[in-house]
Every structure is written in structure tokens, then in C-alpha cells.
């Protein structure tokens with residue numbers, strides 16, 4: 526059964542009436558532009574056809590009553606009395622409610638049923654999808670206009686300040702603003718975005734290493750701090766502001782590790798803009814080369830890859846249908862992304878999964894994915 530039917534039917538079973546709204550917000554895969562968002566640079570993600578769905582109806586008071594099909598658990602809280610109590614999915618609901626209220630949005634209560642098919646903790650932004658779906662739900666029942674960029678910023682605030690993860694803006698932006706059939710070049714300083722088509726006859730395959738790293742959060746924060754230190758050394762607001770010549774001339778004064786971190790960000794920003802151009806010219810070969818270079822830079826300069834990610838990328842690159850592959854998302858485990866010939870995508874997924882399994886003894890997953898629309902109301906059944 527599809528997730529639209531699942532949440533709608535479960536809502537009917539629990540509450541005896543159909544829901545007023547079904548909202549949905551997608552996860553994402555980043556094609557290129559990694560660890561550039563919090564340096565106010567460029568990213569090139571696409572929203573994917575895996576999402577969080579909520580069937581809901583407004584309540585007259587300030588009460589939230591939500592049931593998660595995936596966790597088989599219910600949460601209840603009052604909008605006027607938000608408190609951190611647990612660490613699970615519930616905190617994303619409260620965090621978004623908190624950020625919206627702080628920004629002055631009047632919120633109405635609701636009851637609803639949630640479910641999703643973005644794998645959790647895999648680097649495909651299940652958290653951002655949940656946040657954006659909750660924001661879309663509040664907008665639907667509370668009756669104020671949906672402004673995707675502003676909502677992305679508020680959901681990022683919820684994640685930074687309520688959930689306590691110091692992420693950049695990429696994941697929320699693409700979950701809010703994604704467009705079917707396109708990737709989006711996002712300028713993470715201005716939040717301007719450009720629709721970019723995939724090269725003709727190509728497909729995007731996500732390769733999940735089935736590994737997750739516990740220390741990812743502290744390593745992520747450490748990378749951020751190193752980037753900020755490098756920007757401070759050059760006296761600019763963010764690494765985005767340093768041209769290559771200036772970097773080369775001044776980088777000697779940085780310690781070796783910080784220099785490599787900054788070099789990744791500068792080269793990755795350049796690659797991301799070149800990737801956008803390659804896509805606009807339909808050049809799959811060039812895009813693939815840039816993805817390979819991105820992986821090498823993330824592995825060697827930024828040091829956020831892992832043995833399993835490197836093996837997965839290697840297996841992908843050895844396949845004749847592959848133009849390029851790289852780790853995607855924060856790193857330290859999770860997924861790789863590959864650009865492949867569309868007519869060989871299923872074969873590629875099977876053969877690369879088998880090759881990875883035989884080299885690592887780990888059973889991976891592969892998803893052939895399509896670019897999807899951002900957060901929206903998808904049905905009004907009542």
C-alpha cells in the first residue's frame with residue numbers, strides 16, 4: 526500500500542472520520558556541494574521520491590495528538606506549554622512548533638497520523654523531511670500562507686536550537702523547494718536557487734553502505750569550527766568569500782589540517798558551479814568527473830568518508846554504466862550517490878550491491894530515485 530493510503534486509512538481507523546489534509550515532504554540526495562552550505566557556498570541536491578507523510582485535521586484548541594505508524598507510538602502536547610522530554614521523533618514536532626511560534630506564526634492544534642519511507646540516519650535527510658512535513662501541516666491547519674524559504678530557515682532553527690544538531694540550510698531548503706525532474710543549485714548565502722535538469726538518459730542511484738557512525742555529530746561540529754577558523758584567519762565572513770589566488774598566497778599561515786579543510790570547501794564550491802554548467806549542457810561525463818573529484822576531496826582533504834563509503838564508490842566506478850560516484854550527505858557512513866546510464870540503472874544497482882557485499886560482508890541497499898517536488902498538501906480527503 527502506498528503511504529498516502531496508509532496514513533489516510535490509519536487516520537480513519539483511529540478517529541472515525543477522514544482527515545482534512547494529507548501533507549508530504551521529501552528527503553534528499555546531494556549530487557555535489559558537500560560541507561559547503563555552512564560556509565555560505567553552493568550545493569546541488571535534489572528532493573527524492575521518499576518522504577514523510579502526515580494525514581491530519583485541525584482541533585479547536587492548542588492540543589497536538591500525533592501517532593507515528595513507523596514507531597507505533599503516540600505523542601501529545603500543548604502548543605502553549607512546549608517542553609523537551611524525550612529525544613525521539615516527538616522533539617521534531619515540538620521544535621518546529623517552537624520555531625514557528627517564536628517567529629510569530631499563530632498555530633492551531635491538530636490530530637494526525639505520520640509515516641515515512643526516508644531511511645533514518647542514512648544521510649538522506651529524514652529529519653529535514655519530518656520537520657518540513659510538520660511545518661506544512663501547521664500551515665495547512667492554521668491557514669497562513671506557505672513560504673518555502675522562510676519555512677526552511679525556521680525548520681533549520683528548530684534542528685539547531687531545539688533538537689541540538691548544528692546543521693546547515695541545504696536539507697531543509699531542498700525539502701521545501703524541490704521540483705520534480707530537477708536538481709536545484711542553491712546559493713546558501715542568498716538562498717537563491719536555479720533549477721538544473723539531469724543529463725539526458727541518466728539516472729541517480731543511491732547506494733546505502735548500511736553503516737552508521739555514532740561520532741558523526743561531534744566530527745561535523747569539529748569540521749564546522751575548522752572552516753570558521755580558516756575564514757577568521759583570512760578575515761572574511763565565510764570561506765565562500767575567498768578566491769583561489771588569495772587562498773594560495775595566504776594558506777601557508779594555516780596549520781596543515783585547517784588548510785586542507787579550507788581547500789576542500791574552495792574546490793568543492795568551484796566543482797559545484799561547474800557541475801551546474803555541465804548539467805545545463807547535458808554533459809554526463811563531465812558531471813561524473815566532478816563527482817569523482819568531490820569524493821576524493823571529501824576523503825583526503827575534508828576526511829569525512831569511511832572505509833565502506835570508499836569501497837562503495839570504488840565498486841560503483843568499476844561498473845561500465847557509471848559516469849561518477851561519491852559519498853553524499855555529512856559522511857562517516859550512510860550513502861553514496863552514483864550517476865549512471867538510465868537503461869542500465871537496475872543492473873547497476875544489483876551488480877554494485879553484490880560487489881560491495883562480497884568485499885565487505887555487509888548487505889547494502891540501493892535505490893533508483895527520481896527528483897520530486899518539495900513539501901506540499903497532496904490530498905484533502907474530507
Ligand code: GLA
Nearest residue numbers: 559560692693694695854855
Ligand atoms: C548534513 C547537514 C547539511 C550539510 C551536509 C554536508 O546533511 O545537515 O546541512 O552540511 O551534512 O554537506
